[in-house]
Amino acid sequence: MPVNAKPHPVWLPKEAAILSTYNIAGKLEGEGNFGKNYDRVIEDDLWGEGSWEKAESKMFEQAVTLALQRANVQAQELGLLLGGDLLNQIISANYAARQLATPFFGVYGACSTMSLTMLLGGMLQSAGYFDTVACATCSHFATAERQFRAPNELGNQRTPTAQRTVTGAACAVLGCPPAQGPHVVITGGTVGTVIDMGVTDITNMGAAMAPAAADTIARHMNGFGHTVNDYDLIVTGDLGKYGCMMLQELTAERGIFLEEKLFDCGERIFSDKQDAHGGGSGCGCSGVVLTSTILPRMLAGHYQRVLFMATGALMSPVSSMQGETIPGVAHAVVLERRA
Amino acid sequence: MPVNAKPHPVWLPKEAAILSTYNIAGKLEGEGNFGKNYDRVIEDDLWGEGSWEKAESKMFEQAVTLALQRANVQAQELGLLLGGDLLNQIISANYAARQLATPFFGVYGACSTMSLTMLLGGMLQSAGYFDTVACATCSHFATAERQFRAPNELGNQRTPTAQRTVTGAACAVLGCPPAQGPHVVITGGTVGTVIDMGVTDITNMGAAMAPAAADTIARHMNGFGHTVNDYDLIVTGDLGKYGCMMLQELTAERGIFLEEKLFDCGERIFSDKQDAHGGGSGCGCSGVVLTSTILPRMLAGHYQRVLFMATGALMSPVSSMQGETIPGVAHAVVLERRA
Numbered sequence: 001m002p003v004n005a006k007p008h009p010v011w012l013p014k015e016a017a018i019l020s021t022y023n024i025a026g027k028l029e030g031e032g033n034f035g036k037n038y039d040r041v042i043e044d045d046l047w048g049e050g051s052w053e054k055a056e057s058k059m060f061e062q063a064v065t066l067a068l069q070r071a072n073v074q075a076q077e078l079g080l081l082l083g084g085d086l087l088n089q090i091i092s093a094n095y096a097a098r099q100l101a102t103p104f105f106g107v108y109g110a111c112s113t114m115s116l117t118m119l120l121g122g123m124l125q126s127a128g129y130f131d132t133v134a135c136a137t138c139s140h141f142a143t144a145e146r147q148f149r150a151p152n153e154l155g156n157q158r159t160p161t162a163q164r165t166v167t168g169a170a171c172a173v174l175g176c177p178p179a180q181g182p183h184v185v186i187t188g189g190t191v192g193t194v195i196d197m198g199v200t201d202i203t204n205m206g207a208a209m210a211p212a213a214a215d216t217i218a219r220h221m222n223g224f225g226h227t228v229n230d231y232d233l234i235v236t237g238d239l240g241k242y243g244c245m246m247l248q249e250l251t252a253e254r255g256i257f258l259e260e261k262l263f264d265c266g267e268r269i270f271s272d273k274q275d276a277h278g279g280g281s282g283c284g285c286s287g288v289v290l291t292s293t294i295l296p297r298m299l300a301g302h303y304q305r306v307l308f309m310a311t312g313a314l315m316s317p318v319s320s321m322q323g324e325t326i327p328g329v330a331h332a333v334v335l336e337r338r339a
Numbered sequence: 340m341p342v343n344a345k346p347h348p349v350w351l352p353k354e355a356a357i358l359s360t361y362n363i364a365g366k367l368e369g370e371g372n373f374g375k376n377y378d379r380v381i382e383d384d385l386w387g388e389g390s391w392e393k394a395e396s397k398m399f400e401q402a403v404t405l406a407l408q409r410a411n412v413q414a415q416e417l418g419l420l421l422g423g424d425l426l427n428q429i430i431s432a433n434y435a436a437r438q439l440a441t442p443f444f445g446v447y448g449a450c451s452t453m454s455l456t457m458l459l460g461g462m463l464q465s466a467g468y469f470d471t472v473a474c475a476t477c478s479h480f481a482t483a484e485r486q487f488r489a490p491n492e493l494g495n496q497r498t499p500t501a502q503r504t505v506t507g508a509a510c511a512v513l514g515c516p517p518a519q520g521p522h523v524v525i526t527g528g529t530v531g532t533v534i535d536m537g538v539t540d541i542t543n544m545g546a547a548m549a550p551a552a553a554d555t556i557a558r559h560m561n562g563f564g565h566t567v568n569d570y571d572l573i574v575t576g577d578l579g580k581y582g583c584m585m586l587q588e589l590t591a592e593r594g595i596f597l598e599e600k601l602f603d604c605g606e607r608i609f610s611d612k613q614d615a616h617g618g619g620s621g622c623g624c625s626g627v628v629l630t631s632t633i634l635p636r637m638l639a640g641h642y643q644r645v646l647f648m649a650t651g652a653l654m655s656p657v658s659s660m661q662g663e664t665i666p667g668v669a670h671a672v673v674l675e676r677r678a
Contacts, residue, residue: 008418008442011469021402051661079347080530088427089655090447091663094533098666103530105455106653106668108429108447116444127466129349146622147657191419191442194433314445316428318486322390324430327437331444 005193007223010119015185015338017153017177019132020070021291024059026141026167029280032270037292038168039066045142045167053091056140059169060085061096064136067171071132078102079130082117085137086110086144086165087281093136102134109276111209111238112126112192112288112312113137113283115331118172122186122333125174139282147201148317161204161238163266163281170287172295182339184298189333190220194314195325202320205281206243206266209311212328213239214250216309220332221256228261232303235294237286237310237330238266240278267288286310298337306335344532346562349458352463354524354677355514358471359409360630365397365480365506368619368627371609376631377507378405384481384506395479398508399424400435403475406510410471417441418469421456421592424476424622425449425483425504432475441473450548450577451531451651452476452622453629454670457511461525461672464513476507478621487656488541491661500543502579502605502620509626511634521678523637527670529559533653535666541659544620545582545605548650551667552578553589555648559671560595567600571642574633575668576625576649577605579617625649637676645674 024038030041040062046053048186060083068075084107085092097104109116117135125133144165146152177185181240195212211323221227228234239247244264251258265286290308297303312331320326362378370378379401386394399422407414420439422432423446436443447565448455464472483504485491516524552575557607560566567573578586583603590597604625609615629647636642650669659665 005417005441006415008469013466048355053657053661076345078344084447087655088657089449089653091653091655091658094655094666094668095658095663097533097668098535101532101676102344103532104533104668105459105670106447108423108445109426123466123468124462127462127468128352129462129466130347191444193440194436194443196437314428314430314433316426316430316433318392318427319385319430319434322392324434327433329433329443329445 007219009223010192011188011196012122012186014126015177015187016122016125016174019175020067021172021295022063022067022070022172023288023291024063024168025288029166029168032274033268034289034293050308052140052142056138056143057092057095058282060092060136060138061099063169063171064100064134067173069279071173073132073173075100075102078132078134080124082107082115082121082133083136083328084108086139087147087181090175092138109329110312110314111281111283112310112329112331114287115310117333118186119189119333121174132173132175134171134173137167137170137283137287141165141167142260144282147314158277159203159240161278163205163238163278164276165282166269166280166285168284168288170291172291182299184295184335185338187334187336190216190223192216192329192331194327194329196325198325200325202315205313206240206278207246208326209328210239210243210250213247213309213311213330216330216332217251217256218254228256228258231261231305231307233306234258234261234265235291235306235308236264238281239264239311240266242278304337308333308335345554346558348529348562350527351461353465354516354526355461355464355513357523358512358514359406360378360634361402361508361509362627362630363402363507364627368505368507371613372607373628373632377627391479391481395477395482396431399431399477400438400509401476402508403439406512412471412512414439414441414475417471417473419463419472421446421451421460421472422475422614423447425478426486428615431477448668449651449653450477450620450622451649451668451670453626454647454649454672457525458528458670458672460513469647471512471514473510473512475510476622476626478504478623480504480506483621487654489573489674496615497616500581500617501550502544502617503615504621504626505608505619507623507627509548509630511630521638523634523674524677526675527588529555529562531555531668531670532667533668535664537664538586539664541654544652545579545617546585547652547665548667549578549582549585549589552648552650555669555671556590556595557593567595567597570644570646573597573600573646575603577620579605579652581617643676647674
């Protein structure tokens with residue numbers, strides 16, 4: 001096992017404000033715990049398109065287009081679009097970027113994509129390279145299941161640890177802080193390292209991601225000289241029910257006690273009645289929960305400082321078949337309320 | 340067709356120096372035009388591993404490790420690793436990042452990855468977020484062919500426009516410019532937009548990428564107020580023989596005459612005797628040619644200012660089967676010699 005990385009904390013020289021957000025969720029998600037909070041709930045997985053993949057790309061494109069409208073930014077003026085998704089060659093993001101015709105960097109961080117794009121976008125906007133940066137991601141139950149696991153038509157029995165890929169897309173537009181009014185800014189964060197504790201079960205992504213989340217939290221707290229008390233909430237992406245238990249144990253071993261400060265988007269997105277087993281997952285999971293629920297609660301004054309840390313299982317059907325284990329990664333972004 | 344993006348030129352506030360590079364090439368590449376320039380030529384596509392995918396990931400990891408050694412940077416001290424490759428879920432980069440245990444952002448830009456990581460890495464290093472950033476990519480003939488086209492064992496006849504994926508990996512370590520001695524710095528660049536002119540032929544990647552390259556060159560020259568005369572060389576990634584012809588035509592239509600200033604890594608990497616048809620391709624192609632040949636020629640004083648623009652075809656077997664066309668993207672990085 002290599003020596004662990006140093007903390008390498010990232011401080012933004014100027015605060016990057018979240019100017020606007022937009023999110024789109026699937027039907028089942030719309031019936032879940034945060035159903036009323038979503039900007040748009042689609043009633044049909046195809047959303048008028050000829051394939052689920054095309055519907056997913058449309059969700060990404062629409063989330064960006066409508067977030068830009070809310071921020072009053074013309075696509076032509078947008079300095080940079082940062083985005084990625086779960087599909088091979090990140091086709092949802094690529095085809096959406098083609099429609100949007102904006103400068104575009106594609107990223108791949110599996111389900112960690114929302115915090116990856118927000119940390120990276122915050123750094124680039126804060127440094128003055130671009131006036132505005134759009135950070136976006138999406139996932140779709142039907143496309144992810146058939147790519148990563150089995151044909152959807154098989155109707156396989158799902159294991160208790162299995163999580164359900166969220167159908168959802170989210171975009172956050174970053175720019176200079178407004179002169180007045182409550183808003184949320186990005187002040188810094190910590191880039192994750194790829195951690196692998198030897199999980200091979202492709203139906204237990206939470207276990208593959210929890211060690212990476214624990215590592216990033218430890219490096220983050222160390223680098224910033226913070227403790228859990230410095231945060232009102234620590235939001236993880238999609239560890240799910242079992243991944244959350246693991247994270248609580250792994251951080252406690254390091255003397256970091258998250259306890260009721262931990263809010264996992266995957267664990268919370270579906271209600272207990274929805275038969276989602278371990279919870280939700282997918283890039284869209286943390287994207288839609290952050291933008292629909294966490295950020296509005298911050299704006300309303302419920303939380304002053306939140307650590308947002310989407311978590312990704314870097315799972316590949318090819319490498320799994322070649323006997324490889326599943327590494328994870330988690331990137332942490334510090335969100336603060338300004339009035 | 341959406342309105343084209345504005346130029347959005349990227350100027351670095353401080354120059355980011357290329358402290359070191361390392362590259363590794365396959366056997367056929369070692370017999371090609373730049374064979375003597377590579378740091379290492381592997382004699383066997385498996386390089387002692389159990390699969391081509393594992394060999395590819397090892398090439399990535401070794402390129403980073405040895406570039407860091409040359410720059411005298413401990414992996415623990417490295418602020419950020421930026422990398423990606425052609426494989427689904429960028430597994431070569433992910434598994435290498437696991438071994439390296441450094442903070443890591445994964446990117447996906449297909450064959451544009453080398454200039455994507457260098458432009459992004461330059462921006463992050465220049466802004467002071469990290470003292471050092473490693474930018475890396477790789478590709479492998481055997482893994483790419485079977486993922487994107489057909490089982491290697493079929494031995495299909497290749498079309499004249501088909502390019503051969505280069506087996507190669509390259510890394511460039513960026514940091515603060517040295518106090519003395521000739522070195523190459525990144526001074527700025529232009530982020531590409533995703534352009535699609537309707538190409539559907541998965542054996543003609545050059546045609547899919549040339550429109551994106553033309554768009555980025557036009558936006559770059561416009562944004563910086565430059566002409567072709569401001570550059571000693573314009574290096575494209577892997578347009579190949581036919582893509583180069585298209586790029587010459589597409590830029591000439593806009594009044595930009597590249598002519599003998601154009602140097603395409605894909606067109607040049609293999610000799611005419613090597614039966615590589617349209618030329619080389621893959622993320623590794625521009626990576627190994629830049630680090631083995633272009634940068635040393637700059638250090639030797641042959642070129643003062645080079646525009647390095649790796650080009651990517653965002654091709655996906657799934658979307659191709661669903662009737663989608665193949666979009667392209669190209670990111671431009673300005674490299675300048677300092678003495």
